[in-house]
Every structure is written in structure tokens, then in C-alpha cells.
Amino acid sequence: MQFVKGMIVRSKAGHDKGKFFVAVRIENGFAYLSDAKGRSLDNPKKKNLIHLAPTKTVLDTDNADISVIRSSLAEFNSKVTSPKEVL
Secondary structure (H helix, E strand, O other), rough: OOOOOEEEEEEOOOOOOOEEEEEEEEEEEEEEOOOOOOOOOOOOEEEEEEEEEEEEEOOOOOOOHHOOOOOOOHHHHHHOHHHHHHH
């Protein structure tokens, strides 16, 4: 699956393994991620694409309010118990 801006992704590696983020920007084999809490849209985390698992959900990050992003990610974090359920 192709990574696109606004896609909700799951971290497969690192100290944030298993957490969900929204891809703010994709460039040069890296995704810039925000969780709308510790990592804002203005200060995203840079992560290699091989360490991410894409989902089928894409948010409109250009027009989305920070509360919409936060609630969408909270929904993913609370519902998903197994990585296989997302894909």
C-alpha cells in the first residue's frame, strides 16, 4: 500500500511501537508523523517508512482541526488490539 499525506499509520519499531500517528508529510523515504499530543502538526516526528504499517484511513490534514485528529487517533488506539485488524 502506498503511503500518502493524512494517512493513519502504526509504528512497527522504536519506543513508540504499536502507537498510531497521522502522516503530516511524506518525502525521501521518510514520513513526518504527528499524534496531536506530544508531537504537534508543527513539530512532527521523522520516521523511516519501513518502520510503519499503513491503514486504510486517510484524514484531510489541511482542513482538519487538531481535536478531530486527536479523536481519530484515540479511536484507533482504543479499538485495535491486534495489528492484523488494521490491515
